Amino acid sequence: MHKGTTFEKLKIASFDFTCCEGCQLQLANRESTLTDFLDLLDIRNFREISSEQHNDYDIALIEGSISRPDEVERLQAIRRQAKTLVAFGTCACFGGVNSLKNRFSLNELAVEVYPGMEVETGLVKKISEVVKVDLSIPGCPVNKEEVERIVVSLVTGSQVTLPKYPVCIECKAQINTCLFDLGEICLGPITRAGCNAVCTTGKTPCLGCRGPAEEINMAAFLELVKERGLSENDLREKLAFYNAFEGLYQP
């Protein structure tokens, strides 16, 4: 073959747990390369696009966090089958927005959301708290372009990488005004790039859905917020929004 080797399709399955299924939906996005993308995959199990279900997959994309005992069992079964288990999206990687639940008592929540009904619910966990994760693709939702790049890497057996630097690099490349200059707290300086600064380009401060960049300087970031007299409450809310900075910040 002209590429010096042959490539095989990835036997892939996609599963959703506590989530909005928006990340999986991204798999069907970006129509310009969609047929080429699907050509790389042998989809064995993906309820959003097919009722046909097979359990002989190698790669499992896991979307969502874990918040019920039956989810733990289902996830463990997937782990036993999958050669590569991928935490797919912010909820899977960090707990995501669902983690807001962990701030309240479970009883209080059940009564508020499902009054008069019996609900089996637990604290929200990210996937790596339950099973071993081989690869993380963060984002709320995931960036399809990045997913495509990673899938191509998996097919061709080349190194899978995520940017190590923060969102600022991509934001500056868009010639955006820094949101700190507009008096906002933006998590761009501490959040992993790869989203092409989509939120800040729309003048919405980064909430850190892709989690911390490598070796972030949290002390300097907190100093910046303090120095500029910005709201500590706002900072706390933003850092906790996706639960992606857990353990890196103690108020």
Place this chain on the structure above:
Amino acid sequence: MIYKVISKAEFKRFIDALVRNNSSFGPRQVDSDFRGKALYQFLPVASFDDIALDYTATSSSAKHFFLPFREELSRFIFHDEDWEQQITYDANPIVLIGLRPCDISALNILDDVLLNGHYPSPYYLAKRKNTFVIGMDHLPLPDCFCKSMNHHIVSSGFNLFCSDIGEEYYLSINSSKAFNFLKEFDTRDPLDEENCRLAERRKLISNSFLTEIDVTGLPSILDIEFDSPVWEKWGNKCLNCGTCAMVCPSCYCYSVEESMETNLNGAVRQKKLYSCNLVDFAEVAGGHNFRPKNGDRLKYRYYHQHRGFAENDNQQICVGCNRCGRACLSDINPKNVINDLRMEKESCLTNVLSSPCRR
């Protein structure tokens, strides 16, 4: 160089015609910051009135018109039993209006590095040759220190440079293209009095600087202060976000990425502007990082900027625009870092050497 004078009304007609007939970029106000200060960027302009001629400085430099943040270097196409490489250097002609002397100096420095070295960059050359540069002088901002770097006046690297001498612009015409464009408009040779007003204008600019950095002997101080605690001190503040290098008019370091296309029938090699402050700037195959510490990475940025590298004839590449200082969220700026290094040097002199005795 040919010198002419043009009335401001005629200048407006000239620029308007140029802008309406060419893909043009100039300073535009994009926002006001939380203090109410106007923020500008070089953006597309379609008429004279789009251009904020009285702008202060753009937050980001004009570098990316010549060195895009992301640029395709080559494309590979696989077919049958073979493959081919496609390389294009195409650059559409553009007009860039309102560059400051420091910005043009930065282009001259990039020319030195990217055109006059051992490996001239055809990608850069195509863009540089196809860009019509119109410079405009200005009164320095309080934190501009281009005078310290001797870049507050520029005498090459542009097609046309405009000095504001009151009712007219004093034009320095540095290309036949600019001369030919101007033939269609009403210009005249400067009068003695106008030459005087140009000299006065330059003097006013020169005397208006509020920020000065003593850069005498700086390359050698940097050499000697390689292990100075100053690097760790400022490194501790650094967010590693790379903003300084992105907005800088002369930072040109980059990384190269190769990726297969989704259809597996081709691949692209892309160049991406990078920053020496980014955590993996000096990471090599196998994962070893030669500069794992913030302070080390910050130090190398200052070394490149103020001590120079061999490829650049050991010239400083900082032009003193202070965009990095303005953009840095941690308040790291060349003035404070360099002054700190000097203080460090001076305090060590007073501590170590006793003054000669007087008898």
